[in-house]
Amino acid sequence: MALDRWIALIFVAFCCAYGYLAFFTMDELLPPFMQRNPVWPSTFPKVLSVLGIIAGLIVLTGLEAHDEAEPDPSAINWRRLHDYNLGQALLLLGLMVVYALALRPAGFLPSTVLFLALGAAILGERRWIVTILVAVLASGFVWWLVERVLGIFLRPFPTFL
Incomplete structure (x- = not known):
């Protein structure tokens, strides 16, 4: 598997853990008057986790990949990782x-x-x-x-x- 897919897999795992925290643990200590609000303190983390999972899955499945004859010179070549700073x-x-x-x-x-x-x-x-x-x-x-x-x-x- 290519380096970008490994990074995407780690990113999806992180977003899943972050989403679990946002959906199941952040709202249980809210006071009663805040539980009726349309926007809770966990709303932005929930949106971030879902968007992160979607973006990571797009990279992981290769939907954004281009079919080119020669590799992009700006892409990271994990076989020549020692050449980078x-x-x-x-x-x-x-x-x-x-x-x-x-x-x-x-x-x-x-x-x-x-x-x-x-x-x-x-x-x-x-x-x-x-x-x-x-x-x-x-x-x-x-x-x-x-x-x-x-x-x-x-x-x-x-x-x-």
Whole structure:
């Protein structure tokens, strides 16, 4: 089986588990006044799980596949997986996990600036001043939007400050 079908199979399994949680476990603790609402907190996860299962099954059954004489050069060839930049991809995934874990204790602004700057460095950017300037401005702008415009409290700095 091709790599895209294996990924689709894993995606369908994930969507089935997510759908089970959305359909059978999320709504049992709703207060009585919310049980009469037409839209529940689980409505969007239910729609996402069904659409994810449909999209995964389309890929899994091969309905989207093209019958071409020569393979698409942009398609992933799993036999030549060592030719791709797997190190960068794995480093970025690790950096995302570290960012998610550091977001609460380190605060939004320092962790986001470090995530953006280190992510750009992993991807090959070598203009450090521009990278840090863009990371600081982008983090500050997003914090300002969430905090001031949307009115959602977002801790900008670590708790000890």
